[in-house]
Amino acid sequence: MTVHGVMGPIDVSELGQTLIHEHVATADWSMRMAFGDQYYEHDVVLEKAVEQFNRAKACGIRTVVDGTPVNMGRDIALIREVAERTGLNFIVSSGFYYQDEVYLNWRTEDEIYALISGECRDGIGKTGVRPGIMKTACADAGITPILDKVFRAIGRVAVEQRLPIFSHHHAHLGNGDEIMDLFESVGVAPHQVVLGHSGDTDNTDYLERMLERGCYLGMDRFGYCDVGLGLKDRVRIIAELCTRGYGDRLLLSHDLAAYFAVFGSWDDFKADRLPVGADFTFIHTEVLPALEAAGVDPVQVAAMIERNPIDFLDVR
């Protein structure tokens, strides 16, 4: 069995330790075209990304899933260069972030479906690269009429292409049921879906209810322990879910980007004045030891960074 990587098919036996949700860069193309090197310089981003992902590789990571959708500045050529330079497997996404884009507003579900299924079948643009995962997102406004079309279209593609779906969601709003209902209505199997950013809430009963539906949970924002829920709380919640028997459906990641160009300035980025302290090694240096210290079986801890993401990506 293989999954689609940015350099071609990857046998699942080659995936190894996997970060399920990161970004090389989220740098909007319109901003890049409008503001040039006030916003983005390719060579600088490339060098920093290579250096940062090489540090993750030194910890044992072999595969990175880049969760950047079409309308967050997805840059296949950049990701491919980072894959070539680091030797890591990169898997790229197809789909849309949650903002209500005008070009989605005036398209039907079938037209959106045609665009997404086309790049899954024939490759993204002229790169020939096929996405290995679908991306959807909803936030504080929930499933808007535009997102309803997007979720259905992407769900249909996921069913036909046997691809997993990463759905960004705001766990504190508890709209996982709405997301899962929508996907199931177009035939998506629960185990094809990871409810992303589930680790941002401490409502374990909500999380257990979602797990009972059969999906995976993304405990995937360990890059933001100093601005959201702290490391101790995130680890405690995972330990609790493992005690309740769900350790095989939890996925760990940071949700960091080598260049996350949605806030701050390009000058700050170039000078390494970063908004968060963590990098792509935080799971290995802090999270895995903390999970073991919290009493989670070491075999289960290891599975969360390798077996679980492989099972999720290898849709059957």
Ligand SMILES: [Zn+2]
């Ligand atoms: Zn993300």
